[in-house]
Amino acid sequence: DVKVTQSSRYLVKRTGEKVFLECVQDMDHENMFWYRQDPGLGLRLIYFSYDVKMKEKGDIPEGYSVSREKKERFSLILESASTNQTSMYLCASSSSSGLAGGPLFFGEGSRLTVL
């Protein structure tokens, strides 16, 4: 089975703090993604990466950055956390590219609360 592991299930941070969310996948997938999940809004794509050291903005990249130094690891960084970044963050990976799209395999999520 594909395993996508997110480093923290629950985090509580203060406004202005720097936050790192780590994600590791064990299936040698090329593509990795960070989504945030909010009630009534579904999943919204923050950033994605289709290769090591490559990154692309998703639909809501403001206030976030990412790092992909190794194929299996994709990190989401909040440089200065704000209360409107309180959310569930989901990491996903896939081996598809080009015209196909998906399927994605998801981690268990990291619930971030910013006070």
Place this chain on the structure above:
Amino acid sequence: AQSVSQHNHHVILSEAASLELGCNYSYGGTVNLFWYVQYPGQHLQLLLKYFSGDPLVKGIKGFEAEFIKSKFSFNLRKPSVQWSDTAEYFCAGPSQDNQGGKLIFGQGTELSVKP
């Protein structure tokens, strides 16, 4: 811009009732479509997928979905729901640029099944 929309935000059913959750996508090109399920406290799991061929696809746990190209729809169905089907359901499809295999998701439908 392309989008995936789900018709119902919250559906409440009694056990043994039939289920149909609506999903429409706006992208008219080659599409792969997915339904994901998120049980309470668990990560998103793939329920079923449509890539090509038979428009009626079967997934896990008795779920099926039908791709109707003329209606841009991919509705999820189950003839008889169980209490254990209580979960949130997400429809997903490829972004129009299909870069990096990314998917866009609908807003989600929360299904509550009463025993």
